[in-house]
Amino acid sequence: MMTEAVKEFLCYRCNLKIKYDYYGKKPPFAKSIAIGEECYVIKDPFTSDVGIINLGSHCSVCQRSVCASGDCSIFYCKRFCLQCVQENIEEFPIEIRQEIKDKSLRQTNR
Amino acid sequence: MSDKYKDERHSRRHRPVVENERRFQESRSHGRTEQDETREFSFLRHKHSLNKIFFRSQDFIRRGSPEYDDFWLFVEKYETFQQKAKTKPQASSSCHLGDSSLGIPLQYDKTNRINISVQNKDVEDFLRKGRLADAEIAPELTVDRVKEFRNIFLYYLDFQQKQKFNKLKKVKSDQENLPIYQYKSEIVDMIRDNQVVVIAGDTGCGKSTQVPQYLLQAGFKKIACTQPRRIACVSLSKRVGYETLNEYGTDVAFQVRFEKTKTQNTKILFLTEGLLLRQMTSDSLLSMYDVIVIDEVHERHIHTDFLLGVLQCLIHHRSDVKVILMSATINIHLFSDYFHDAPVLKVPGRLYPIEMEFCPIIKDRDEKHGKLDPSPYLRIMQRIEKKYPKSERGDLLIFLSGLSEIMCIVNAAKMYAQETKSWIILPLHSALSVEEQEKVFDIAPPGVRKCIVSTNIAETSVTIDGVRFIVDSGKVKEMSFDSKYKMQRLEEFWISRASAEQRKGRAGRTGPGVCYRLYHEREYEAFQDYTTPEIKRVPLDSLVLQMISMGLPDPRKFPFIEAPSIESLENSVLYLKDQGALYPDESLTPIGLMLSKLPVDVVIGKMLIMSSIFHMIDPVLSIAAAMSVQSPFTSKINTDVDSMAARKSLESDNGDPFTLLNAFDEWIQVKADGMHTRKWCKRRGLEEQRFYEMTKLKKQFKDLLRDHGLLDKVEDQPQYLSSAERRQKHGERKRLGELKREKRKESKRRKVLKLDDEDYQISDGEDDDNNDEGSNDIKDLEFRLSHDLKQLQETSNQSRHFTLHDVNLLKIILSSGLYPQVSIADDCNTFKSTSEQAFHTKNKPFVLLHPTSVFSYKPELLHPKHDLEQGKHDPTDLKGHLSNKHELLTFVSILETNKPYLINTMRVPALQTVTLFSNYIDTNSTCTRMICDSWLEIVIPDEEEAQTIMSSIIQLRATWQNLLKLRLEDTFLAMESERKISPRARRLERTLASKLSEFLSSDVRYKLRRVLPAEMKNVYLGPDRLSEINTFSLKSTSVKESKPHPIKGGVQFNEYLTHGCLFDDGTASAVGDFTVNMQRHWTCPQCDVSMIVNLSERLEHEVMCQTNNITVTPAQLKAEEEEDKASQMNPLRKSYFCPDCDQQLHLTMTEILKHKKLHTSGPSN
């Protein structure tokens, strides 16, 4: 059957699977954009104008690929998957600790 | 003007405020604190300077884009938020916390949460130097503030990324929530393992959008998905494009009859069934696709069935192709069996439970027969009111059979609703305007339910959310086709069980529902299982033509999934032969080949081809388009007296096609004059939507002709607009953009319907009389922007200045397509009332005029006209009047409702129409008596005139045939290269035009009558008499095409003409027999050879000689070439027929005007 190496991004947490256009910091299709981490990028499919969507990147601790959703990761200078955040919660500023606490509270309420 | 000056001017508008502030500031200028200053400062006030810094040298968020507007809103919100935050004590965190073991600062800084930045030269410059080299920046914008603004810009980018990401995620999660998602891998596996797969799933399971995507993900790259409806192709391609994140790419595309978005990149193509079939004529194995998905097979359209048959053959020739049939859960085994037990996958729909109740109508004793009784429907409305509290929402959908039934229930229900104030009654059927149809999607106010009274259009085509109650009458009105009479019949039937289930299912789409069936369970059991497929109900002409053009020689042997009646097939083959599309051996004629390439029906196709031959394209296109859409004239029942009166000026005495042309032209004129056509249409009871459809179709027909080399390739003349016009265009374009944005917003939140005392109105709908700003009409603006109105106006002006000659030529062109759809008036019409005017077609006697026809209120137009020599009645003239003005009535279709009616009628000159188009002309020996197509008799008492007419017929038909042949040859040759009409064709065109106009203005007096089938048995001499009559001619005809006719007698000269086979009708002169055999000197006008011949020999020579008029002598050829050169030098020259000189001329527009003046300026000798 017809198979081919498709460049696909997969979030290990939520299984979001999307074909990506570019991996890196400077997507060639949006010249003025620079991203502060190596990440998976697609051209913005919702506009005919220049645009990107950052899908996610690798967790700086466990190196697994994780999506940009707040339910899966946070960015604070670097990308951290929520699991690694939980495991290293003490290493984060108080504001982030609070945010994570609120988030898990919301999720248990849901 | 310096930038600074602009800035000041800008702020002047806010002067009072600014001045107050200034005074306030001044009064306390010494005690100013940092906080005060930030409170007063706002980035919003420095938009101008900030634009210079931030929005010049990056293309990520462009000025003027929606994102740009969105960004400034964000700035506004940010500032408000900042101000609130200021009032709260800020957590002081001045001490440095250092980095954690993860290498991140423990000192929280929210800019660290942002991972995106935009490179911007101007910003960097400013931050470095505190100014810009090429722009002045307001002094309040310090470097720190610009830094802050840069951060806001980054927060916005971050926020925007989150928004976009969430949108992306929603697309994915919505897909995963569809019922079919559970079967994804199963579907892919099945397709891998089988060549044909049937996927059966009910509405809402997601098969139409998801299966193509699963195929794409499984690695297929050439996916074709067919849909029965064009509109579905477009919307599905949009939807799937969006879902595959390819909204702006071309990976997912559609292709319909006249429109496509397909490119080489396209991987999923949505197309109509008809189009896929058409592609098979050039690519019989459909090698451009690796998988073919046929959606909605259960609907069983004629093309669906045809396609299924074709695919069944295809899979034997291509083992690599996959076929997927998608259907509702109806009659699945039929499809599976047809494809040798193809595996079936059933996907449950998303349907809530539906309570069902049979409430058969108990017939009242004194109920008037045939009239629908609304009380059972009202009783159910009452029951719903009692049983279900008003707070529970849920609308009612009533299924009725047809228009009059809907009107009846709507009226009764409205009366009832006025008492209870708890219902809004909305009719729904295809004859309503789009706006009216869309009302059913609007929302009822709280405590009120919608009651939608609909035909079966709401069964599958229109899906309305929020329906909770269904009332099913169990009836449907369906068009059936009688192939023998070529008659459509609108009849009421019980629906099928499948359709009853479908109707019921409509109650359970958004929640549990209730279905009331107004029939007995026993009746339900007796319903047929499935709705009769279309192939058994419609004419098969186009289908048969297409089959033959695809190389399927015998349509009778086609492996239909369910075969249509053999009679219907035979009648279509016969019809196509009659239309000249098939040879007697059922192979394609050149015209048949052309027709098979045009995706329109045979009648329209022929008109289009002929319009090109006679260079009378524009009016024919208008009429052909008008015949192909619903009539813009709303029915008389719904139209008030004023509208009817206002329509008068549009009505044409020539008939309905001309009335339609007038209406269309007038509409264009009104538009071109800058007036509001919406209002104009309303005044006349016209449905404007139809005119837009006609314009579109007309353009499509034109493209079609151009694509097939039937239209001169004229380069579009560049439009020169004055600056005022350009400004106007610009304004219109802007206004259109605004209106569209408004409309988009509007359609997002559905309108709320209003419960009104008098009638129901849409609360924010516009009232045409108060709001007759044409600029509020999106359709109108779009039209104005996409068409050159000036040009349209010119062409429609042309058609309105028709001469009698033009009208007659137009009639002949239309008749060439319509024939044999002609009818003759009943002899007694003069004595009968308007509604009883009867007409006879060849096969169907006593058909009436449809009440919408012009002739139904002006029947006198069709009464026999006495010519000038009235009163000079021949005593032997018992069978009809002698006149040169006999007419027939052509029609587009016959529709039988309670009575059979002729639709879209036009009066045409009888002699000319019949003799030019009939397939068989039989004559007596003197040619004074003709019977055409075995039912219309023409008697021309004057022998000499009769023979001249016969010569004209022979010449005209031969020239026409040859010209057609030449033009089509030219066309096929020139299909790719530049279009060119050969000089020979042009010569024939001229001969034909002048001969035709001569023929059309012929004032030969003749009698016309209908010959009944019984009489036809006794009109022929028969073969026995042959030897006596034609001994002379037989001697000389041994080598030619002519042969004695084995049944009729006489001699058959060519495919249509049999001479000398009829008895004389008794009125002929006694010397007839003698003169027939008399030999005379005669010089053939075509070959210029003199000979001594009798009549039969002469006609025979003419038949032969005229057939060869396609060839030319060297001298003629030379002359032609010269002329060709001359005309090429001036391409603006076109053929023009001058009625005064009675000549076909070749002139430019100015030359035409000059020429016209010649006739008008003073009497020329």
Ligand SMILES: [Zn+2]
């Ligand atoms: Zn994730």
Ligand SMILES: [Zn+2]
């Ligand atoms: Zn991790």
